[in-house]
Amino acid sequence: MTTPTSRERILARIRAAVADAPEAPEDVRGYRTRHAPDDPDAVLDLLHENLADYRAHVHRAGPAELPELVARLLDERGARSVVVPPGLPEEWLAASAAERVADGPGLGPAELDAVDAVVTGCALAVAETGTIVLDGGPGQGRRALTLVPDLHVCVVRAPEQVVASVPEALPRLDPRRPLTWISGPSATSDIELDRVEGVHGPRTLEVVLLRG
Amino acid sequence: MSGTFLGMPSFPRAAREAVRDERLRRNLRHATHTIRDKRARAVAELDDWAELREAGKRIKDRTLRHLDTYLLELEERVTAAGGTVHWAEDAAEANRIVTGLVRATGEREVVKVKSMATQEIELNEALEEAGIRAYETDLAELIVQLGEDRPSHILVPAIHRNRTEIRDIFRAEMGRWGRPAPDGLTDEPAELAEAARLHLREKFLRARVGISGANFMVAETGTLVVVESEGNGRMCLTLPETLISVVGIEKVVPTWRDLEVFLQTLPRSSTAERMNPYTSTWTGTADGDGPDAFHLVLLDNGRTRALADETGRQALRCIRCSACLNVCPVYERAGGHAYGSVYPGPIGAVLTPQLRGTTSEIDASLPYASSLCGACYEVCPVAIDIPEVLVRLREEVAGRGGKGHRLEKAAMKAAGWVLDHPGALAAGERIAGAAGRLLPERLPGPGARQWTDHRDLPDLPAEPFRDWWRKNRP
Incomplete structure (x- = not known):
């Protein structure tokens, strides 16, 4: 498959191409590491605002209110079945009557497509861009779980999972894990630049900001 | 097509x-x-746009100056993470490699994420000659493909088509390739997007091979990054058993941290968003999550010629x-x-x-x-x-x-x-x-x-x- 000669020839051409080039100047990183103020409440408000700006539905709850809220969100969207990723805190779904579907070898793409919703936690959230990041850790599951069902309910623990900016997010993420950065529901502007929410990913994204 | x-x-x-x-x-x-x-x-x-721009420029310049080093580092990391790296000098070689990889799976169809590199090498045509059907899954690319047309813009390739033309293309062509357009389809963008969702979903669910490009490749970690909006990228990167990514050699960046610059400048410059709806990153293969075979085809196809010009x-x-x-x-x-x-x-x-x-x-x-x-x-x-x-x-x-x-x-x-x-x-x-x-x-x-x-x-x-x-x- 690999032709060693192609590899060697490309590398040789690269070396010849830059042989006479001057050494590149050092990186400069004069940009900000964050734009938001150093105030957890303000950062949480910003996350809320930016998530909503890109058409996620944002809610706030304490631990005691969370089960009722999750149950209501599933209910309102008519979700009768919900995928439960491994490690999801049991109490999050305690008040919901939806059928629980556990992940397992039998849950292929077609089976997942028959499930209405998924409830997950996240790895972190980025306030300045209105982004939640999933890394497949406990309570998040493999990537397909948050992709195929049409409703995604995502719980963000505030303030510990909330960072202000992209430069603050990257060092907290492990690149060896598959990551999914989500900023609002799936969208397209391909037809006359009219924005349409919901093409292939979940058409509805509900984000719950959980205050501990 | x-x-x-x-x-x-x-x-x-x-x-x-x-x-x-x-x-x-x-x-x-x-x-x-x-x-x-x-x-x-x-x-x-962003009041530090000028600084982000300068940082991005310098990261890229330094990468290009030492491109051989970063590509070798990338190759080592991708391989260590379970991926296989191929090198293609030109379009013909890249097409040969990809065609061979698809053939080896025994599949006759692939789903594709919008990728400039695979358009550049005219991969779809090469696959077609080999009897393999490549389905474009980006909405605009689908419009272009069904209309037997050419893309006219990098970001919105079907911008030369208006909604009525798109409806007509969907009505006339979808049925030939899979699920037909719903009866009574109007030219409302939301309805057209829904028709595309239904048409493509059956293809995603049965796809065994996905083909993508990448926006960035991180040398120090072997990580690939795809930035997108619709979720078709996630589908192609996640559901198939085999993933083949064709990426120009200049797409490498040295460090994970370097993404902090480009993930701020790319979405704002491209779709004018603070962040695009979906960004996927992956490193080789992951146990029980996504494809179990990953191939990276590093493409020259004239890039070293450009590199030689001061x-x-x-x-x-x-x-x-x-x-x-x-x-x-x-x-x-x-x-x-x-x-x-x-x-x-x-x-x-x-x-x-x-x-x-x-x-x-x-x-x-x-x-x-x-x-x-x-x-x-x-x-x-x-x-x-x-x-x-x-x-x-x-x-x-x-x-x-x-x-x-x-x-x-x-x-x-x-x-x-x-x-x-x-x-x-x-x-x-x-x-x-x-x-x-x-x-x-x-x-x-x-x-x-x-x-x-x-x-x-x-x-x-x-x-x-x-x-x-x-x-x-x-």
């Missing part, structure tokens, strides 16, 4: 056709102006945001097809002739597809001085002599004088101003007269583009 760029007429002739197409011009005008204004607002939110190599910094298309007065009138390449607009005018050489008629005409106004340089998030590269390429074309090139030669010599005097080099607009006075009113070369007759560009600006634009926008 989709058309090919081979045998395209030269830019002036193709542009002449395009400017006569009123609807195309209206669509383009609406699109470019809308995205351009939104981009300006998204960029204005002035032209900066074009390899390009992160394919398409901001330069949306501000370009020539693109706005000529449309993407006139550039005869998958890379249209100002960046295409400097990238294509470097990747393919300037020997064909279309490629030799591309460096002239610009008024050198400098707006492209101004919006470029990695500070590619496109006018500077255009001037350099014009010199190359003119230097070969031949008919019709005398005037360019004279103009380019004069422009070269400007380039050699740093005092006159402060901004692209000033190069343009200086060169513009020396350029003929009509573009020389075959077919150019018709093009200049039909375009309604005002004279080349002697003042900064933005001032000129404010005063002159129709």
